[in-house]
Amino acid sequence: MAAPIAYAERAAYALIATDLDGTLLRGDDTVSDRSLTALARVSAAGARYLVVTGRPAPRVRPLLKFLGGVGLAVCGQGAQLYDVGVDRLLWSVTLDRELAETALGKIEAEVGTVYAAVDQDGVDGLTLIEPGYRMPRPTLPAVRVGRRDDLWCEPISKVLLRHPALSDDELASVARSVVGSLATVTMSGPGTVELQPSGITKATGLALAARHLGLRPEDTIAFGDMPNDIPMFDWAAHGVAMANAHPELKAVADEITLSNEDDGIAVVLERLLTEGRRPQRLGGRRPSVGAKIQ
The missing domain is CATH 3.30.1240.10 (Hypothetical Protein, Haloacid Dehalogenase-like Hydrolase; Chain: A; domain 2)
Known part of the structure; x- marks a missing residue:
């Protein structure tokens, strides 16, 4: 894991929500050292990091342990709220x-x-x-x-x-x-x-997790790559699509970063920590397709 940060930084967002496959994870199911360091930095700066994934809790457990082994994770496309530290589902909805x-x-x-x-x-x-x-x-x-x-x-x-x-x-x-x-x-x-289950999306689980943490949509930046991340982007204050993202997600993103193979999450988090402020919107809720917020 990344070394502790020895200097004070301020997180622009109190909640960092990321998808896994195609977003945080590289193609070989690993997380780069640069991404781990960026997540460590925002955690040291006071932000909470939350995985929001389509994978069910059993299929993501080893990775969550690697990423810290405590806290909450939204699994199963929002149908599960999983407490990593105690290995227990706090909330679960089944499909009839x-x-x-x-x-x-x-x-x-x-x-x-x-x-x-x-x-x-x-x-x-x-x-x-x-x-x-x-x-x-x-x-x-x-x-x-x-x-x-x-x-x-x-x-x-x-x-x-x-x-x-x-x-x-x-x-x-x-x-x-x-x-x-x-x-x-x-x-x-x-x-x-x-x-x-009908009505269940990643936004459902993310909203529930945020309430558990005492945080709100306006506190949240979300990262993703596929159409199932659209509800999460609609809920969060700022949605960042990966360069490798599906066109439907890019069309509603506030920002497009580099690909999952090129540490796109780390690039954004490093910039926000350096600037110490949130990016400005481009004239409305969402920019045009392919636009990037600098």
């Missing part, structure tokens, strides 16, 4: 399994066969994958089941979908058009279209 099956049926009626996986609820929940489903990130553990019915054996937090031919954008668009209020449809990364 009958509704999930109905939603899957509606999607398949439009696009043909899709392949599904589920994240089970709880701090020890498994990721189950049906025949034909490929994990978008092979580094994450999963258990293959023999048939789709086996996916519903325990309470779940979300369903993950893949289609053999459609792109993620195409699959997500169809799913949103037919699922309605049965579930919330999100796209959180390459090969990752998801169904989660």
Whole structure:
């Protein structure tokens, strides 16, 4: 971990909320020394750092321990508020399994066969994958089941979908058009279209975590790379998209930084610490696509 900071700095934001995959994490699932140092600096300056990820708590536990091992994390696209230090879910919302099956049926009626996986609820929940489903990130553990019915054996937090031919954008668009209020449809990364409990987004979990910490939207800067981060950007005072971000997120970002491979989070945090103030908006809530706030 980074060495302690021996000089006083002032954090421009009291809450730093970051996505993991494609944002803080590099492609090999590691965090750079520069990013670790930047997070240590803002922590020393009085800010709180909060992971807000689509990964369920069991799939992110080792990384959270590496990042400090205490505090809160928003997991499962906002469906879980996880206390890292005591390894306990403070809050959890499950996806009704009958509704999930109905939603899957509606999607398949439009696009043909899709392949599904589920994240089970709880701090020890498994990721189950049906025949034909490929994990978008092979580094994450999963258990293959023999048939789709086996996916519903325990309470779940979300369903993950893949289609053999459609792109993620195409699959997500169809799913949103037919699922309605049965579930919330999100796209959180390459090969990752998801169904989660209706009304639950990253903003839901982030708002709950902030209340636990006594902080507000205006205290918060958020970093992300995919459309599932849009609600988090809408909630926070300042949203920063990575250079590698999906165009939908860049379109609503206040700022675009470097990629996750080029320490984009660290670049912004270092600048804010140096300036000691928040950036000015470009004539409204959001700048035009691709604009950067200097």
